[in-house]
Amino acid sequence: MAKAWEVPGLRRRSSFAEAGGRVILTRWREMMSSREGTLLGEDIEELHAMRVSSRRLRAAMDAFAEAFPARSFRRHLREVKAVTDTLGGARDLDVAIERLQGLLPQMRPDERAGLEGLIERYRAERAAETASIDALFRRLDAERFGERFERYVRRHTGVAVEKLNPVAPPAAEG
Amino acid sequence: MAKPRPVAGIRPKKGLRPNARRVLAARIEEIYAYDGLIADPAHVTELHDMRIAFKRLRYLLEIFGVAFTEDLDPYLEQVKVLQDLLGDIHDCDVQVPMLEDHLEWLAAREAERAQELVAAGVRRRPSRSANGSERAYRRFRGELEGALRGDERVGIHALIARRRTERDQLYLRFLDEWRRLKRERFRPRLEAALGL
Numbered sequence: 001m002a003k004a005w006e007v008p009g010l011r012r013r014s015s016f017a018e019a020g021g022r023v024i025l026t027r028w029r030e031m032m033s034s035r036e037g038t039l040l041g042e043d044i045e046e047l048h049a050m051r052v053s054s055r056r057l058r059a060a061m062d063a064f065a066e067a068f069p070a071r072s073f074r075r076h077l078r079e080v081k082a083v084t085d086t087l088g089g090a091r092d093l094d095v096a097i098e099r100l101q102g103l104l105p106q107m108r109p110d111e112r113a114g115l116e117g118l119i120e121r122y123r124a125e126r127a128a129e130t131a132s133i134d135a136l137f138r139r140l141d142a143e144r145f146g147e148r149f150e151r152y153v154r155r156h157t158g159v160a161v162e163k164l165n166p167v168a169p170p171a172a173e174g
Numbered sequence: 175m176a177k178p179r180p181v182a183g184i185r186p187k188k189g190l191r192p193n194a195r196r197v198l199a200a201r202i203e204e205i206y207a208y209d210g211l212i213a214d215p216a217h218v219t220e221l222h223d224m225r226i227a228f229k230r231l232r233y234l235l236e237i238f239g240v241a242f243t244e245d246l247d248p249y250l251e252q253v254k255v256l257q258d259l260l261g262d263i264h265d266c267d268v269q270v271p272m273l274e275d276h277l278e279w280l281a282a283r284e285a286e287r288a289q290e291l292v293a294a295g296v297r298r299r300p301s302r303s304a305n306g307s308e309r310a311y312r313r314f315r316g317e318l319e320g321a322l323r324g325d326e327r328v329g330i331h332a333l334i335a336r337r338r339t340e341r342d343q344l345y346l347r348f349l350d351e352w353r354r355l356k357r358e359r360f361r362p363r364l365e366a367a368l369g370l
Contacts, residue, residue: 004236012241016193017186023237059233063197066184096269107329114329118276 002049003169004056005030020064021157026166027057028149031083033168038087039137041130044094051087058084068156076152079145086136090129093122176223178230179204191369194238199370201231202361212352215345218267225260228253244367252360259348266341273334280326291317 007026010019031053037046061077100119104112140146150161181200184193208224211217232253239246295314 010240012190014190015187016184016190019190019241020186056233059230060237062178062230063234063237065178066181066193066197067186070180103333107332110325111329111332114326114331115333117280117326118273118330121276121279 002034002045002052004053005166005168008164008166016064017067017157018159020060020067021153021159022164023060024057024064024153024157025150025159025161025164027053027060028146028153029161029166030168031057032146035137039134044098047087047090047094047133051084051091054080054084054087068152072152076149079140079149082136083140086129086133090126090133093126093129097122097126176204176226189241190238191241194234194241195368195370198231198234198238198368199365201227201234202364202370205231206361213349215342221260221348222264222267225257225264228257228260232257242368246367249360249364249367252355256348256351256355259344259351263341263344263348266337266344270334270337270341273330273337277327277330280330288318 005026007022010022014022031050034046034050034053037043038050040046058077058080061073061080065073065077097119100115100122104115107115154160179200181197183196186193205224205227208220208227211220212224215221232250235246235250235253239250291314295310298310
């Protein structure tokens with residue numbers, strides 16, 4: 001699993017709202033850093049990393065929900081949930097295909113045709129998921145969701161993403 | 175999926191720790207609310223909701239860990255074990271109906287193909303000789319048998335059986351872990367670590 005980005009400036013003495021701003025904006029940038037790789041679709045781990053980050057972002061939003069006005073917060077949370085759910089559909093198929101392929105050698109020869117047929121079906125469904133992911137990001141771009149989200153978090157927590165400047169941890173050597 | 179309950183008394187401008195305590199106390203309570211419900215392995219929804227409650231607590235311990243002096247990692251580890259076991263149970267609960275759905279999908283594809291073959295047979299000009307009719311019938315039967323996907327069902331039934339056995343074993347492991355957690359007084363120890 002991709003390592004979570006460190007949250008810059010998060011301290012024991014931070015206020016609840018400030019901590020919320022720092023954590024949420026870090027997780028937001030962390031999630032969006034996998035966007036290009038996910039859309040490229042060459043490495044299933046990119047999509048996995050983006051999904052994991054989106055779940056971390058949702059968890060952070062749940063944790064700090066009370067720092068925001070309930071109604072407007074729900075609207076933003078809904079969009080983040082749309083990202084998690086859309087990526088989830090593709091990820092579930094990636095995992096299912098990988099698992100079935102791993103199981104194949106353990107199955108009796110007469111049982112393999114069923115697994116191969118199922119893998120074939122999931123592959124076709126997975127191809128359709130890529131189009132859904134692409135459509136979702138196009139919509140979020142058209143609605144300038146990223147800019148609006150960052151401004152919204154700043155307004156209620158006082159944390160600006162430009163000053164926070166969260167960055168990916170250095171890649172592990174090996 | 176059970177939504178997290180709103181937490182009363184949060185004061186965003188005040189410190190992280192007192193607010194984090196309130197949120198964590200509410201989420202711990204949510205987990206233990208499932209205690210009586212998960213004794214029945216057929217309570218699929220409750221087991222799934224408890225997994226979500228564990229997941230929320232895990233993420234919160236990670237997020238709010240910085241606010242507390244005591245090391246929360248040992249608690250995190252225990253939460254993760256339970257969350258993973260419930261996650262594996264959930265995978266089985268989701269996969270079995272998906273595999274059953276696949277069996278129906280296979281049957282529907284067979285029916286469609288059979289109908290196509292019959293329609294194509296009707297369109298063909300009938301043979302006038304007995305030999306020609308016999309050949310046409312054999313060809314039709316060969317095509318129909320080729321369209322039947324019965325051989326694929328064997329593997330799907332085997333997978334369903336595997337998942338059901340796994341589910342039974344996972345559930346027993348989960349119950350053991352949950353009972354151990356309670357025996358080892360996980361909740362009071364965690365609450366003490368958080369100053370609740």
